[in-house]
Structure formats: structure tokens, C-alpha cells
Amino acid sequence: MNLAGALARSTHPGPSLVVTAIAVTLGVATALEPWRIVVLGAAVLLGQLSVGLSNDALDAGRDRETGRTDKPLALGEASVRAAWIAAVVTVAGALLLSALLGVGMLGAHAVALASAWSYNTGLKSTPFSVLPFMVSFGLLPSLATLAADIPRPAAAWAWIAGAAIGVAVHLTNVLPDLDDDARTGVRGLPHRLRRTPSAVIAALALVGGAIAVLAGPRAGIGTPGPLTWTAFALAVALAAGALVLSLLRPPGRWVFRLVMLAALVLCVQLALTGQSLVG
Missing domain, CATH: 1.20.120 (Four Helix Bundle (Hemerythrin (Met), subunit A))
Incomplete structure (x- = not known):
């Protein structure tokens, strides 16, 4: 339970829930069927959890160096290896659920997640650090519209x-x-x-x-x-x-x-x- 709690705090739960709530709200606004809204929300949530976990796994050394007491990996409450396993499992789950909503939704979500992970893996230290945010958030409305029975981009x-x-x-x-x-x-x-x-x-x-x-x-x-x-x-x-x-x-x-x-x-x-x- 201690490991699960530490990993949960490493997912950046606040931003993850906010992005998920936005996706669900857009799904409701575009009149998606209830089951599609549920799957959309679960897919986006798992994807966001994977982004948070990979971010903390990559930043564990920096967080220890700067004395971040709010980072479980930096405090040794969970291992970086455990965080990477959780990140891979959650991103795989996000893509599997996206596939249930169609090829368009799967492709858009895959691009959004790849963009977010690219920030974690190197772009955050470059003048182009804003690009992953523009791409991933720019695609967010399309995740809802592409999850429809008749998918179309936003x-x-x-x-x-x-x-x-x-x-x-x-x-x-x-x-x-x-x-x-x-x-x-x-x-x-x-x-x-x-x-x-x-x-x-x-x-x-x-x-x-x-x-x-x-x-x-x-x-x-x-x-x-x-x-x-x-x-x-x-x-x-x-x-x-x-x-x-x-x-x-x-x-x-x-x-x-x-x-x-x-x-x-x-x-x-x-x-x-x-x-x-x-x-």
C-alpha cells in the first residue's frame, strides 16, 4: 500500500484529473454516448498518469538534488524502476482503451501522449519546450470529437x-x-x-x-x-x-x-x- 500511494503521488494527480475532467466535459458537450464518455475519460486519465510517472522517473535525480520533499521518488518511497513499470502499464492501457473508440481516436491520443513524453525526455530543456503543450492540448478537443460514432477532428x-x-x-x-x-x-x-x-x-x-x-x-x-x-x-x-x-x-x-x-x-x-x- 505504501508503494501504491507513493506511485499515485508521482502521477501528478491534480493536473491529471483536471485534464481528464476537461476531456469528459467536452465528450458530454459533443453528445457522446455514455459508454464512450466513460472510455474516453479512462483513456485520458491513464495517459495523463503515464505522463506524470515518466516525468518524476526522469527527474528523480534532479528532485533529490534540489531537495524536493513532495516527490516520492526523490525521497526513496518508491523506486524509479517501479515508476517506469507503472508508466508503461498506464500508457499501454490508455492506448488500448483509445483503440475501442476507433482508429482516429487512437492515432490522435498516441500523438498527444508521444508529444507529452517528448517534453519529459528532453524538450523541456530546449527553446521548443512549449511545443509539446501546444500539440497535446491542441489535440484535446479532437479526442472528444474523434471518440464519436462518426469520428471527425475538431x-x-x-x-x-x-x-x-x-x-x-x-x-x-x-x-x-x-x-x-x-x-x-x-x-x-x-x-x-x-x-x-x-x-x-x-x-x-x-x-x-x-x-x-x-x-x-x-x-x-x-x-x-x-x-x-x-x-x-x-x-x-x-x-x-x-x-x-x-x-x-x-x-x-x-x-x-x-x-x-x-x-x-x-x-x-x-x-x-x-x-x-x-x-
Whole structure:
């Protein structure tokens, strides 16, 4: 039980559950059959667990060096070998479940997971560290639309919104660890941009994503409804608040929270488009 608990904490459970909830919400919004929603959620969850496990397995040495007390592998509560076995099992399960939903869903999920693993295995230390987030989050709406009985990729504007969320998540998520990363040789895009430019770009990306979701589905189906306008206004307001704070002072915890809230509201805005997600 101690080993299982340590491995569970190494999966990055918070982000894993959030991404899974987004996928399930999009599945509900696109009117998937109940069994497809369940399989979609399980596939995405297993995939996210594999990403978290591989990340901690690869970073175990760095985490020990920087004294991370929140990392079970760095503390020796579970072995790196056990984490790798769990990562392989979970990614295999994710792909098997994806296959039940069709070849399109399997292919899209495989690309999204390969992209996420590429960040863990080396891209995180390069100027291209944001690309896996753009690819994987950009594909997230398509995981729902490709899981349908008649699979189709998501609309181009949904890809843009997903990629914008990925940019914001990456550029702000690493801000608290910039100094530790610098000591251990990690220099991704936000490390090179530094705190304020990273936070500003993250906020602007979310504003662009919100505009894409507002304008993208509108052709031929009338004007946006009150809920859509409310979600749009809230996402833009939160992003603007993060932008202003970033320009007034070095970005801190409140900027991170505002950007994450804006990203979640943008996900709600995506879900409100319903069947318009389909390309």
C-alpha cells in the first residue's frame, strides 16, 4: 500500500484529473454516448498518469538534488524502476482503451501522449519546450470529437483554443521552479524568457484563445448566447488581471492562479460550443 500511494503521488494527480475532467466535459458537450464518455475519460486519465510517472522517473535525480520533499521518488518511497513499470502499464492501457473508440481516436491520443513524453525526455530543456503543450492540448478537443460514432477532428478554432491553453499552462506552471531548474541545467522557453515575459505571453494567449472560441463557431448559427458571452468576458477579465499584475510587479502566485482560472474558464467556453466543436 505504501508503494501504491507513493506511485499515485508521482502521477501528478491534480493536473491529471483536471485534464481528464476537461476531456469528459467536452465528450458530454459533443453528445457522446455514455459508454464512450466513460472510455474516453479512462483513456485520458491513464495517459495523463503515464505522463506524470515518466516525468518524476526522469527527474528523480534532479528532485533529490534540489531537495524536493513532495516527490516520492526523490525521497526513496518508491523506486524509479517501479515508476517506469507503472508508466508503461498506464500508457499501454490508455492506448488500448483509445483503440475501442476507433482508429482516429487512437492515432490522435498516441500523438498527444508521444508529444507529452517528448517534453519529459528532453524538450523541456530546449527553446521548443512549449511545443509539446501546444500539440497535446491542441489535440484535446479532437479526442472528444474523434471518440464519436462518426469520428471527425475538431474545428480549427478549437485546436487554436486548446493550443492557447497549453501555452498558458506551460509558461506559468514552471514559474515557481525557475531557480531550482536553473541550478540543475533545465532551460526551457520560460527559463529563457524569464518570469514577466512568460506571464504576459500566457495571458495574451488565453485572450486569443477566448476570441477564437467566440468567433470560430459563429458562422451560420447566429449570435453567441448569454452563457457564451459570460464565459468569454470572465476568461478575458481573468487573463487581463494576470497581465496587469505581471506588468506591475514580478509575477507571483496570484498571477499563476489567475492564469489557471482563465484557462479553466476557457475550457468551459469550449464546452459551451457543443456540437460546433466538430470540424
